[in-house]
Amino acid sequence: MAPPDLPSFGKKYLRLFADYQGPTTLRSCPLTLAAQREENIEMKRVTLTFDNGPTPGVTEAVLSILERNGLRGTFFMIGEKVSAPGGVALMHEVHRAGHWVANHTLTHSVALGDRPDAGYAVREIDEAQWRIAACATPAKLFRPYGNDGLLGPHLLSRAATAHLLRGRYTTILWNSVPGDWRDPDGWVERCVSQVRAQDWAVVVLHDIETGCLAGLPDLLRRLADEGVTFTQDFPDSVVLTRDGHPVSLDPAFIADAPTSHDITR
Template identity: 25%
Template sequence: MKSVLAAASMLAALFCASLPARAQNPACEQETSVVTLPTKGGPAYGGMQYPRSAGLGLKQVALTFDDGPNPDTTPLILDILDRHCVKATFFMVGIYAERHPDIVREVAARGHTIGTHSWSHPNNLRHYSPANAQSQIRRGFDAVETALASAPAADRERLAPFFRFPGLNDSKTLIGWLGERNIATFSCEFGADDWKSISSAQVRIRALRNIAYVGRGILILHDTKPRTAAMLSGLIEALRADGYSFARLAPEEGARALAAAAPDPLIRPVRRADAPSEPGATLGAALKPSLEPQTALQ
């Protein structure tokens, strides 16, 4: 009971502290550095699993958040990032994007990159039949696009041809299938174990330790975890004090159009308000949910 009350108090304190920062921080002197990445052919990034890194500089970290959007924690994390003038990448789960489209639009409006993380986060996606695995990925993209359908064109373009496998449990076959559609796969260089039942202080310590050991790269966090929101401000401050800077991952110019032009694409072109629509095009169309996550989200 005490732990529940403590967690509630922590969230309340974070929420109150974040209230003045609902809009992007006008005091930011400069934007987070942007690292643009090729997506043609579906390269896989992240030294934890793949030979190819995202090409970040020494002591440069890209913050990424999985499993949201979550109405209890994602807004807190957005406000913390704003206060520290940091942009990140959010890999969203389709069912939550469908349930909370306003938060999807808020992430885009705040200037972050959005990737997808499947429809319902099955950790054993590699063991699904090809048809079911592909449906999981496709429905994830559809849900995020539907959530962004009413947003300005610049915000709709925040959805990148980026995908991260749930639990990082990839397969060569699915990576190849994504590659045929010019969708890049993302792993990471380090994590912080924030999905485990550990304290926020432990999450921060593990993140700092792992980052220091590697020196640069993509950090995987989860915007569904109160412990992550609780330690994020301190983590950013500690990294900057140690000479680190932050980068936002983004697709190189034309990557979205390239993915949209692929056979059987997973992502649609962004149509401007003054552009004629194709007959029968339904930007907001998506499959209705028929299942809940089969395993606990990490």
């Protein structure tokens, strides 16, 4: 079966995406901006996200660290882990603490761009959404499986993209993957370097056994020393779709994206 075509406004956006320029400056009060100009200091924002949970024994410890620091983030949860023993209770604990509960596919097994059939995409997206529905805030926040945090055409298929648009999902990517799960000794320093390199870092951490837990207090101290502003929001540059409308949707993230000829004909 051929993958479903993109909605008309999605086609129009894909024709125009090459001209898109994401936000490069951040707003603040006039006095703060004046001080920054005088001292040549560039203000930084950081959004913390936690993938691949919930994990009993880990997620609640991450929540405690965030609470001590007065921080809120987004937890992109795997549907099957929510349904595992202890998962639902942890999801509710995350939600009660003021964090956003979001969708990170049902199985986190095969990237959507590597399985172009519509049935797979719909199941991975919607079944996970159903399992987190009681706590999903804001509604329908979705992050595709990146396969080691990579960005590329493996992230989405045309079928998945069309479903996200029609289902009014908000699709979130990332721009900082320090590798907490594979480099326990070096990921904190790498994260600080990635934050320094951009105006607004959307950091991918993991609330899993081999994830960020041990180094998270050190990271938060380091970032506080850097003078960053923590926020729960996301810059447009990592938002592919918002409430079913294209924002930074790019064919480079769609494995079987239509060609320019397909889009314009």
